[in-house]
Amino acid sequence: MRPMQIDFAAAGWRRTLYRSHPLALAAGVLGLALLTAGGVFGVQAAQQQAAREENLRAQQRKQAAAVRAPERKPETVIPEAQAVAVNAAILQLNLPWRDLQDAVAAANTPAVALLALDPDPRKQTLKITAETKNSDDMVGYIEQLKQQEFFAGAALLRHEINDQDPNRPLRFQVEVQWRAR
Structure with missing residues (x-):
């Protein structure tokens, strides 16, 4: 058991x-x-x-x-010459190139050959160097520039006949003042 x-x-x-x-x-x-x-x-x-x-x-x-409170970095002193150069470059970059080009192109005639465009942004002026065959075309071109809306006025600075060229072109320089927009 x-x-x-x-x-x-x-x-x-x-x-x-x-x-x-x-x-x-x-x-x-x-x-x-x-x-x-x-x-x-x-x-x-x-x-x-x-x-x-x-x-x-x-x-x-x-x-x-x-x-909230960014670190205050010491201010760097920019030399006067550098500041003037930077400001001049900014003025040059901010030129109303498109308006200038459109106004000059609207005033241009086949009898006038443009040689140079020299803008001065401080004075808001543009010096145009051009050539033509006779003085009538030169005066007509200056009148066309005066009629452009973008320009406040145009004045002949100088003119001369190129005797060394067989065609004896009339080279002239016009200064136009553009309007600020």
Whole structure:
């Protein structure tokens, strides 16, 4: 006959541990150890994340403060000659080239050959050097320039006949004043 186990005592944790299989106990202890280790690592990861977020907020505050109050760099002193050269270049770049070219082209006739256009942005004047065969064409060209809306006036500066050329062209220079827009 097989032995019978008769136990009338109330169930408790000690009796449960005593009657448990040793592998179940080992698995329980291992699970408890893993759970504890996971908790410890989780807390450490949360602390590291909080530290990173605090560093990020501090950097953002520094950047916001830098944007609000930019560093004052010492002003560089520009030499007078350099300032004059830069201003002259800006005036030259801001010339109304398209308007000048359109007005000169509208006044041009086939009898007049343009040789040079020399603008002076400070005075808002344009010196035109041209050639023609006779003085009537020269006077007609100057009158055409005066009639252009863009120009305020035109004046003959000088003229001469080129004796070295067999056609003996009349070379002249006209100064026109353009209107500011």
